[in-house]
Amino acid sequence: MIETQSTQARSRAEAERLAARWEAELLEGLHKPKKLSTWKDLLSEYEVEHLSSLKEKTRARALEVARSFENVIRPGKLSEISSRDVAKWQSRMRRDKLSESSIESNSSHLKALLNWGLKHDFLSEVPHIAIPRKSGRKMKGRPLSDQEIEQFAQASSKIIGEQLAQGWSDLILGLSNSGLRLSEALLLSSYDPPVWTDYSLSRPMIRILAEADKGGKSRLLPMAPEFASQIEGRSGLIFEPIGKRRGRASLENAGKILSKIGEASGIQVAPGKFASAHDLRRSFGFRWSRRVMPAVLKEIMRHEDISTTMQFYVGSNAEATAEELWKHE
Numbered sequence: 001m002i003e004t005q006s007t008q009a010r011s012r013a014e015a016e017r018l019a020a021r022w023e024a025e026l027l028e029g030l031h032k033p034k035k036l037s038t039w040k041d042l043l044s045e046y047e048v049e050h051l052s053s054l055k056e057k058t059r060a061r062a063l064e065v066a067r068s069f070e071n072v073i074r075p076g077k078l079s080e081i082s083s084r085d086v087a088k089w090q091s092r093m094r095r096d097k098l099s100e101s102s103i104e105s106n107s108s109h110l111k112a113l114l115n116w117g118l119k120h121d122f123l124s125e126v127p128h129i130a131i132p133r134k135s136g137r138k139m140k141g142r143p144l145s146d147q148e149i150e151q152f153a154q155a156s157s158k159i160i161g162e163q164l165a166q167g168w169s170d171l172i173l174g175l176s177n178s179g180l181r182l183s184e185a186l187l188l189s190s191y192d193p194p195v196w197t198d199y200s201l202s203r204p205m206i207r208i209l210a211e212a213d214k215g216g217k218s219r220l221l222p223m224a225p226e227f228a229s230q231i232e233g234r235s236g237l238i239f240e241p242i243g244k245r246r247g248r249a250s251l252e253n254a255g256k257i258l259s260k261i262g263e264a265s266g267i268q269v270a271p272g273k274f275a276s277a278h279d280l281r282r283s284f285g286f287r288w289s290r291r292v293m294p295a296v297l298k299e300i301m302r303h304e305d306i307s308t309t310m311q312f313y314v315g316s317n318a319e320a321t322a323e324e325l326w327k328h329e
Helices: 012-026 041-050 056-073 083-095 098-117 146-154 157-159 162-178 181-189 225-231 251-265 279-290 294-301 306-312 318-326
Strands: 195-198 203-210 218-224 269-271
Touching: 041 056, 041 098, 041 218, 056 083, 056 098, 056 203, 056 218, 083 098, 146 157, 146 279, 157 162, 162 181, 162 225, 162 251, 162 279, 181 251, 251 279, 279 294
Parallel strands: none
Antiparallel strands: 195 203, 203 218
């Protein structure tokens, strides 16, 4: 069977030029007719050409989703993948008790893969992919009050012992005062990348290289005054939480220890869920939502879309807002 394709050229000369280029690509094996492209071809190229440039965690997640779709649908030729296949895969995820937010995330990963295939001529069109959207999405935790942050910090001694508690209390306070993620706070130094303080400008700043940023972007962030006061005069690594084995805690161990401290504090942020490191970042965002405009808060919190800022931090906690109002009675 002979494959044909229109050049959509406006002149004979242009058509001949495009035809000659496509002929050369075919001879070199660089162009595969769309109807013959397979799922295996697409996934292999996607992994090498696109995913290899992304963070390891993002790359692994994208491949996990692709394998999930592959295991359910067993796709062969890309031209045969339909919107019905996508719906079948989504139904399977629901039967497997995945949350709607997980199905939303997985569907977005699949859509990114197929859109990349369309852009690179593996597909002639992308089947419709319905992206589930949960209305009224809520935080998995909540901001903590000043009293709860103090309670969280004081619970350190219950888990790590009196001798080592100060380093953990300091980290808990620092997470609340800075809005940094735990991974960033543990890397924070007075002068060394990938996360470091910068006092060369008119106000204290924090610099984060793309390799240490969740969004994969290099950042220059304003340092909150309360955080600047907390770490004033420090050099080297800003935080030194020591684990039970007497060495500086790794990211994984620090997260586990903070979760245990949160549970020991007795502070519940959701039914059956106790305060964690990320609730301290939420506390920072909520506190500053009362001091700055949403567009400024978006930059401080490093949200890609201001709708995230509006949804999670502006008017998101009516009870805390009411307490703030009644303070001035």
